[in-house]
Each structure stands twice: as structure tokens, then as C-alpha cells.
Amino acid sequence: MKPYRLPLAACLMAATMFSAPAFAAPSTATEVNDFLKQLPIADTTAQAIGQRCDAILALGAKVRTELESRKGPATITGDFAAFDTLMLVMGDGANEMYLVSETSTVKENRAAAEACIPKLSEFTTAVSLSRPIYDRLSAIPQKGLDEKTVFTLNKMLTNYKLSGVDKDEATRAKVGALQTKITETGLKFAANIREDKGDIKLKPEALAGLPQDYLDSHKPSEDGFVHLTYDYPDIVPINQFASLRDTRKIVSQGFFNRAWPANETVLKTLLEQRYELAQTLGYPDFATLVTADKMIGTPQRAAQFLDDVNVAAKPGADADYAELLAFARASDPTIDRLQTYDNSYFSNLLRKQKYSVDAAEVRQYFTYDKSRKGIFQLISDLFGAEFRPWNTPVWDKSVSAWEMHDKASGKLIGRFYLDMHPRDGKYNHAAAFPIRTGIEGRQAPVGALICNFPGEGPMEHSDVVTFLHEFGHLIHLMYSGHTQYGVQSMGNLQWDFIEAPSQLLEEWTWDYDTLKTFASNDKGEPVPQDLVKRMNAGRRFGTPTRWKGQLAYAAVSLNYYNRKPDFDLDTQFDTQIARYSMFPPMEGVHDYASFGHLDGYSAIYYTYVWSKAISLDLFTQFKAAGIRNPEVAQRYRKLVLEPGGSQDANVLIQNFLGRPMSLEAFKTELQKK
Numbered sequence: 001m002k003p004y005r006l007p008l009a010a011c012l013m014a015a016t017m018f019s020a021p022a023f024a025a026p027s028t029a030t031e032v033n034d035f036l037k038q039l040p041i042a043d044t045t046a047q048a049i050g051q052r053c054d055a056i057l058a059l060g061a062k063v064r065t066e067l068e069s070r071k072g073p074a075t076i077t078g079d080f081a082a083f084d085t086l087m088l089v090m091g092d093g094a095n096e097m098y099l100v101s102e103t104s105t106v107k108e109n110r111a112a113a114e115a116c117i118p119k120l121s122e123f124t125t126a127v128s129l130s131r132p133i134y135d136r137l138s139a140i141p142q143k144g145l146d147e148k149t150v151f152t153l154n155k156m157l158t159n160y161k162l163s164g165v166d167k168d169e170a171t172r173a174k175v176g177a178l179q180t181k182i183t184e185t186g187l188k189f190a191a192n193i194r195e196d197k198g199d200i201k202l203k204p205e206a207l208a209g210l211p212q213d214y215l216d217s218h219k220p221s222e223d224g225f226v227h228l229t230y231d232y233p234d235i236v237p238i239n240q241f242a243s244l245r246d247t248r249k250i251v252s253q254g255f256f257n258r259a260w261p262a263n264e265t266v267l268k269t270l271l272e273q274r275y276e277l278a279q280t281l282g283y284p285d286f287a288t289l290v291t292a293d294k295m296i297g298t299p300q301r302a303a304q305f306l307d308d309v310n311v312a313a314k315p316g317a318d319a320d321y322a323e324l325l326a327f328a329r330a331s332d333p334t335i336d337r338l339q340t341y342d343n344s345y346f347s348n349l350l351r352k353q354k355y356s357v358d359a360a361e362v363r364q365y366f367t368y369d370k371s372r373k374g375i376f377q378l379i380s381d382l383f384g385a386e387f388r389p390w391n392t393p394v395w396d397k398s399v400s401a402w403e404m405h406d407k408a409s410g411k412l413i414g415r416f417y418l419d420m421h422p423r424d425g426k427y428n429h430a431a432a433f434p435i436r437t438g439i440e441g442r443q444a445p446v447g448a449l450i451c452n453f454p455g456e457g458p459m460e461h462s463d464v465v466t467f468l469h470e471f472g473h474l475i476h477l478m479y480s481g482h483t484q485y486g487v488q489s490m491g492n493l494q495w496d497f498i499e500a501p502s503q504l505l506e507e508w509t510w511d512y513d514t515l516k517t518f519a520s521n522d523k524g525e526p527v528p529q530d531l532v533k534r535m536n537a538g539r540r541f542g543t544p545t546r547w548k549g550q551l552a553y554a555a556v557s558l559n560y561y562n563r564k565p566d567f568d569l570d571t572q573f574d575t576q577i578a579r580y581s582m583f584p585p586m587e588g589v590h591d592y593a594s595f596g597h598l599d600g601y602s603a604i605y606y607t608y609v610w611s612k613a614i615s616l617d618l619f620t621q622f623k624a625a626g627i628r629n630p631e632v633a634q635r636y637r638k639l640v641l642e643p644g645g646s647q648d649a650n651v652l653i654q655n656f657l658g659r660p661m662s663l664e665a666f667k668t669e670l671q672k673k
Helices: 026-037 046-068 076-103 107-128 131-138 147-163 169-195 212-216 232-241 245-255 262-280 286-291 299-331 340-354 359-363 368-383 461-479 500-510 529-539 543-561 569-580 607-625 630-641 649-657 664-671
Strands: 200-202 226-228 385-389 400-406 412-419 431-436 446-450
Touching (some): 026 046, 046 076, 046 107, 076 131, 076 147, 076 169, 076 446, 107 147, 131 147, 169 262, 200 245, 226 232, 232 245, 232 340, 232 359, 232 461, 262 286, 262 569, 299 340, 299 607, 299 664, 340 359, 359 461, 359 529, 368 385, 368 630, 412 461, 461 500, 461 630, 500 529, 500 607, 543 569, 543 607, 607 630, 607 649, 607 664, 630 649
Parallel strands (some): 412 446
Antiparallel strands (some): 385 400, 400 412, 431 446
């Protein structure tokens, strides 16, 4: 469950960050195009980053002044195109800075990029509060415009109203100041998580049960202890294989205390600033403000959705928990209640006994290189893509660069970077980052995957799922980057739809015909069909439990933002975990400090559950025709991926399914055994 990185996410004009020029004045369009042909994200310096930041702001100011100074009748080809150009400059400029701040190998470069982002946010907020720009856009006649252009124009006008453009000058000034503060606070929250690499000291004997390849790569240091970081390749195998319960507990306590206590004050400040922003704009709380333009509509509807899914998941989760507890007690009678750090370990053992699925056996068939090749082949088979190396500078020797073409026509679809392995100072989660907004006839989209998978040796199957999930965001960015206007790219979609295309692709990581094309052991033997069959049988165990866990985090997200922030962070967090999760809150940890989505996703972490329901509904079309059916895949590409944000998400669903969205497929998934 990993995010797509929306640039300047704290700003309510975030949807307009993915933009490009259409019919702007030739001199301005040429200047913008030439400026964005430069991609200074590798081999750079802190001074150069500062100069680039100044150049982005200067060019943005020039385009803004031209737009605000326009006279005469407002038109799509004049005013809206100029607005699109302005969003291109600021959006793609911000994309550069976000990427450098999260990936540069030089600390000073990361700091320089971070220092730029609030400046860009302040400028973009000023644009979102510009009454002259809003007046020009709202004066554009809509008669005679095509349906997608009308939808896009009205979406931009809605964004302006949500930003407070209709407020008086003093209120707009206050909103602008708050938005800048929110961006700065969010950057600090993310930096504290990113910079806390951790040092968990364990005696060698504490690693009992870990696979030999893990032990080989985690030798004791001179002090006699094994030192673990908070990076996923260090942590995930502990949860899955460490046979000593104290080891799992110690590692989990460290991991869930990342960025604490540093982020306690930072998060309180973020909640207070967003609450003040909502109040200033006339909303009772930030959750009401941020859900206003989403598919879900209101925080009350979001809360009801969580409860509805909880009711559907409860019978299966209760049954799974009872079975898992009995299984655990058979080996450790002292366990009277399962904890979070017990779930993966005992679930793996149960699957091994009941379904003959051993996680240690499964992982021997996956490595990063093989998985990357397999995912490329899958996207080629489904959507007719061809991947070619892209000869361009990169910011670290481990980063690879690629071009994505259409096999049939040879047309360039987009370019992307893969930065897939841990290193100091790097973003330590998994996400797709937009870099350049694509638009037909102007520029191809450019993006990057930033992940933290092991570079060598075995790879967990769950890592393969995450890889394909994030790659789903990337191809969505690629295919939607050929619309008429930049603000019609996927960034203009309702945010609670964004995860659906990625979650849909996860289903192929359980398909034998897909896995056999790349999953093989060190002897070159392909993954056995019987093993994949057993994996699928064991997959269903724990599914309702896993989604109840997601409901818990969604409830934390929602309840942190749907009220005045005068509550205790730990108490509210633990209340929601206890309400939805099958496992009690862990004692002595402060999970909220490293819950990065509380910044970027704010109140709408429910998106992952909502999007899962959409993805399984979309998947019914593939299941009916065979999930590797290229005709269905091409129709999905044309009707769902390529339109980007040029249509309402409900329209995309209706066009592909021939009916409105339904929760039935998700409910069925929760009830399977």
C-alpha cells in the first residue's frame, strides 16, 4: 500500500501541478519548452539547485504577469492555455525539487531542494488565490467546447473556489501564509522520517529462524552485535522469520518509533495549521475541506464506508484470528493474545503447515533483476509497450533509466528512472514521482520509481507485489501524458481513484502464467505451478485481517483531521487501532510519528481501501476474459489509463465496466476462504 507522489500535496491546487502549454504565446511557449528540456537532477550542486529554483520562480512570475494582464474576451486558446503553461512551469519545477530532496546522494543538495519547495508552494498558492486569473478563466465561454475541456475547465474553477479565491484580500493573504507554513511543516515531518535510519542492536543468537542469506549479509560488528537499520530489507525478514518473540517485539518497537519524539511536535503543528486553514476557508475541519472534491464527497461518507467494509470483513477476520491464535498457542502456550509482531511470523508458519507454503521457499524464486524483467514483459504483453535503455545522466550508479515505446507504432510513450535500493538519506518508503508532465505534441512524460528493495539475493514476494503496484502508477503517468492539456493528466483525477490502477496490477503477481516468465531459483528452475497454486490458496488466509488493519490506519487519518486538534495523539491513534484492527495497539510505540501519509494524504488514507474496491471491480472484466487477454487490456488502457484526469473517475469506471462502481467484488474477496 504505497503512495503516488502528488507534488505540492499540501496545496489545494495540487491537481493542477501536472500541466503543460497548449496554445500559449509563441515566445513564452518556446521559453518554457526550452527551460523544461533541461533536467538538472544529476551531477548538480547546492548552488546550482538554488539558481534553478530562482529561475523557476522568475519564469513563473513572467507567465503569471502575462496571464493576469490579459485584456479582451477570455478564450480557451488564450487564457486557459496561458494558465496551463503557468501550471507546467510551477508543477514540473516542483517535481524536480521534490525528487532531488528525496534522492540526492549529497545532503547539501537535499537541503537546498527542500529550501526551494516552500518558495514554490508560496508562489503556487498565490496563483490559486489570484482573483484576476480566476476571473479570466470563469469568463471563458463554454459553448462549443468539447466535453473533456469543459470538465477540465470546471475542475480548475472548483479548485480555485476550494482554495479561497472568493474570499476578501485579508483572508486570501492569511490562506497564503498558512499554505506556506503547511508545506514547510510537511517537509520537516517527511525529513525526520527519512533521516532516522535506526540502529537496532541484537545479539547473533537473536536472529534464530532467519534464512541463511539474511544471516550472511548481517554479520556481527566488532562490538559483537548485529546492527539493523529501519530499511525494509532489514526489517521485513525479521517479522516473517524470527522465531524468538522478543526479537520480533524489539525490532517492531524500534521500527514503529521512527522519527519519535521529533515528529510529535511537528505533527501537532501540522494538524493545527490545517485546522486553521479549514476554519479560515469556512469549513468545520480539514477533513471536510479535503474530501469536498473527492469521489467520497464528505468525511461522514468516508467514515460510513470504513464501517461498512469493517462489517463485511469481521466474520472472516474473526475466524482467521481464532485459527491463528490456536495455532500460535500450540507452539507457545503463554500467548493469550496475538500482537502485531506475531501476525506475519505465525501466518507464514500456518500457511506452511496448512497450505504447504513456506515463505523461505517462495523467496528463492525472486530477485530484483528477474522481477524487473518480468514486470517489463507483463506490461509489454498486456499493453503493447516496449522498454529501451535511456542514455541520460543519473544521480547514483544504482539508478537505471528507461524509455517506454508503443510496440505497434514505435511512438515514445514516456521516460522513467528506477531508483530501487536503499542508501543513506534517500526516501525510505516506495512511491512513484512525477518529473515532467506529458502533453501530446509538446513533451513526453517523465517519472521515477523510488523504492527500497534488496539489490542482490532473494526478494520477498511481497516486494514483487509492491514493485508492480508502483509500476502501475508509473505507466498511468506515462499513458495519461498525451492529453490536449497538461491539467488533463492523471494529477487531475480524484485522489481517491489514484490507487485503483496500481492495486489492479497486483493481481498479476499471483498468476502462474505471469510468474513462470521470470520467477526462477538460482539453478534456473522456474517457479513450480503447484507452488503458485498453494500460494493462492494460502493468500486468502489473513485477507480480511489485513484490510481491517488498513481500516484502522484510514480511521486514524480521518479522525486526526475531522475535528479540532486538541486531542492526545497517542490516545486517538490507539483508539482507532483498537476499534478496527485485530491486534491491540503496541505499548511503548508512537506509530503516528512515522505515518508519512498523515502529511501527503492527510485525512484521506481511506483511499487505499476505496481504491481496492474499485480495482477489484475493474478486475472482473479481466477475470471474465482471462487476465492476460490483450484485448481487454487494450480497452482498459484506452478507457481508463489514457484519459488521465480529463474525465470524472466515475465516468472512467462506467465506460470500462458498462455500469457504475460496485462494492460487491471487494465484499466477496473479504468473505473468501
